[in-house]
Amino acid sequence: MFGRASRPSFPSLLAATAMGVYLLVAAGATAAVADAARACTSWPVCRGPVTLADPALLVAWGHRVVALLVGVLAVAAAVAAVRDRAAIRGRVLAALALALVLFPVQVAIGALVVTSGPTAALTGAHLAVGMVLFTALVVALAWELEPETTDAPDEGWAVEPGVDDAADGSEPAEDTPAEPTTAPADLPLRTRVTATAAAYFRLTKPRLMWLLCLVAAAGMALAATGPPNLTVRTIVLTLGGGVLAIGASGTFNHVLEREKDKKMDRTSDRPIATHQIPVRRAVAFGLTLAAASLAVFAQLNPLAAALGLSAILFYSVVYTLVLKPNTVQNTVIGGFAGALPALIGWAAVTGEVGLPGAALAGVIFLWTPAHFYNLALAYKDDYAKGGFPMMPVVRGEAATRKHILYYLAATLVAAVALAELASLGWVYAATTCVFGGVFLWAVLRLHRERTESAAFRAFHASNAYLGALLVAIVVDALAV
Numbered sequence: 001m002f003g004r005a006s007r008p009s010f011p012s013l014l015a016a017t018a019m020g021v022y023l024l025v026a027a028g029a030t031a032a033v034a035d036a037a038r039a040c041t042s043w044p045v046c047r048g049p050v051t052l053a054d055p056a057l058l059v060a061w062g063h064r065v066v067a068l069l070v071g072v073l074a075v076a077a078a079v080a081a082v083r084d085r086a087a088i089r090g091r092v093l094a095a096l097a098l099a100l101v102l103f104p105v106q107v108a109i110g111a112l113v114v115t116s117g118p119t120a121a122l123t124g125a126h127l128a129v130g131m132v133l134f135t136a137l138v139v140a141l142a143w144e145l146e147p148e149t150t151d152a153p154d155e156g157w158a159v160e161p162g163v164d165d166a167a168d169g170s171e172p173a174e175d176t177p178a179e180p181t182t183a184p185a186d187l188p189l190r191t192r193v194t195a196t197a198a199a200y201f202r203l204t205k206p207r208l209m210w211l212l213c214l215v216a217a218a219g220m221a222l223a224a225t226g227p228p229n230l231t232v233r234t235i236v237l238t239l240g241g242g243v244l245a246i247g248a249s250g251t252f253n254h255v256l257e258r259e260k261d262k263k264m265d266r267t268s269d270r271p272i273a274t275h276q277i278p279v280r281r282a283v284a285f286g287l288t289l290a291a292a293s294l295a296v297f298a299q300l301n302p303l304a305a306a307l308g309l310s311a312i313l314f315y316s317v318v319y320t321l322v323l324k325p326n327t328v329q330n331t332v333i334g335g336f337a338g339a340l341p342a343l344i345g346w347a348a349v350t351g352e353v354g355l356p357g358a359a360l361a362g363v364i365f366l367w368t369p370a371h372f373y374n375l376a377l378a379y380k381d382d383y384a385k386g387g388f389p390m391m392p393v394v395r396g397e398a399a400t401r402k403h404i405l406y407y408l409a410a411t412l413v414a415a416v417a418l419a420e421l422a423s424l425g426w427v428y429a430a431t432t433c434v435f436g437g438v439f440l441w442a443v444l445r446l447h448r449e450r451t452e453s454a455a456f457r458a459f460h461a462s463n464a465y466l467g468a469l470l471v472a473i474v475v476d477a478l479a480v
Contacts, residue, residue, distance in 0.1 A: 010084070011144050013077040014096070015444055018137035019437050020070035021103075022412055025130035026429045027063055028110075028123075029419040036060040038118075043111045067107065074103055088144070095140035102133040127420060131413050138409035142402050145447040199271035203282060204289070205250030209243055211467060212341045215364055216242050218470040219345020221477035222356045222422050230349060230478075237299050238348040242341060244293035245308050249337075251286035252316035255279055260325075264386040266379060297344075301351045304344055311340040325387065328394040331376070335368030356422040360473070363414045367466055370407035370439075373400050374459035378452045401447050404458070408443055412436050415469065424476045431472035435465040 039056035040046035046060055081088055081096055109126045116122065216238055224230035254261070254272045261273035271277040277285075290312050297305040315337040323330040339361035346357025373391055376383060377400055380392040391400045415432045418424070442461035446454040 010077065010080045010088070011141060011444070013073060013080055014137060014141040014144060015440060017070060017073040017077050017099075018134060018141060018409075019433070019440060020066065020073055021130065021134045021137060022416075022436065023433045024063065024067055024070060025127065025134060026416050026419065026433050027059075027066075028130065029127055029416045030425055030429045036063065041114060041117075043114045067110070071103065071107075074100060092140050092143045095136050095143065099133050099136040099140065102129055102136065106130055106133055127416070131416065135409060135413065138405065142405040142409075145405070145444070146402055147398055196277075199276045200285060202271055203251040203254050203277065203285065204247030205253070208250065209246050211463070211470075212246055212338065213239050213242050214467065214470040215338070215360070216341040216345035216348075218473040218477075219342040219357050219360055220349050221345075221474040222360060223346045223349035223354065225422070225477050228349065234300065234348055237296055238304070238345060241293050241296035241300075241304070241308055242344065244289050244296060245312050248286050248289035248293055249312050249315040251282055251289060252312075253320050255282050255286065256316070256320045260386045260388070264379075264382045266382055267386075297348075300348045303347045303351055303353070307340055307344045307347055311337060311344070314340065326389070328389045328391055330389070331369050331372045331391065335365040338368050339364040356418065359414070359418040359421050363411060363418055363469075364466075366407055366410040366414050367462065368407075370404050370411055370443075371459065371462035371466070373404045373407070374446070374455045374462065376400065377446075377455040378459065397450065401443075401450075404443055404446070408436075408439060418473075422473075422477065424473065428469070428472040428476045431468050432465075435468045439465040 036056045036059040040060035044064065046057060046064075077096065078100055081093060085093060106126065106129045109122060109129060113119075113122045113126055217235075220230055220235065220238060254270055257267075258270075258272045258279070261267035261270050267273065272279060272282050290309075293308055293312070294305050297308040315334075319330065319334040319337055323333050327333075342361040342364055343353055343357055346352075346354055346360075376390040377392050377397060380390070380397070383390040384393045391403060412432065415436070419428055419432075439458070439461045442454075442458040446458045448454075
């Protein structure tokens, strides 16, 4: 199914075992598990009848049944590996062996938590070993899915910092002949006004707004679990300032990448690339949005305003001008831009940066490559024409698919760490397991199919995962 025809089930077993372990780890990181441990102080079975009247006991039994099933999956994966060990890479076997050693250790620590009572040291060790176990299984899966012969990057590609797109070194010409810059004058005034307004709206990159505003909302919800309380004023100012900051960042990105946009099929129709909006007006529009954003954030507190300014500058200058055209790690480092709204949301409520807010930012940072590399795969040729050193262009598609799986695993581990730090409940745990499983399934299909449609499927699955996770954070944190 996923790999060599001689053993189609081995990658499937690895993936199923990894997600089973993740389910156990995510469940163990929620506050409800501590109550379940107190409801069942015996091991391996619990005393007393299991009824819906005692949810904690039901949870304890469910946790142990799932652990048993995951153990069966791990043994099945080990048997499949031994049966065909000559065809499996040595490093895959080593990673799987590490996981098999850690699994009984994880079970033993869990038994101690139950029989001795949950302590910070035992529960911390239980969580840490589970994360390492999950990571070992995902690494084994990534190495197993790696093709025997990897594809080579585009021939002749070289990253040359500071070199502009123009082969002759000339400056981009703003008045390069192009299509008409505005709607024809003979069109009705209403039509021309609507077209111009729509063009300015496109400059703000509205598709990014809903997700980044949801990140800020999750940050506010996490901060609101303690004093001070979350108010309508804080919500309106934070989301309003965020929309304006995103719009300013998007506008500056359009301005700075206008020459590269003309070379790429998916961006060649952007308002500045087609001269529908003059550059000077676009810059003025971006500056107006940025100033308005800072004014709104300043109504909250100085830290929120400083973080808002940092987000605009990082995306517009650091990412767009420095990282994106010059380094293959542009997507990874650029994840800071998407992570900052989490800190802004937390700071808007508390006036400071707290550990749970930073942990949420870490989830967003790690999710960004797992998300965007799928789009880079789908538009590989387009990015090459634009002169951007994206991972598929420089390192090849096989390396990119492997990194998607790595960053997906890192995102899921970070999500568990967030659950522990923020004391999130079962809504969050179920969401990260279910939607994380869907995301993993889409990535596995990407490895198998290696098509543009598979890349888009994984891209949309990544959006669904993060969107659902952020909603779950708001629900759990505010106990709706």
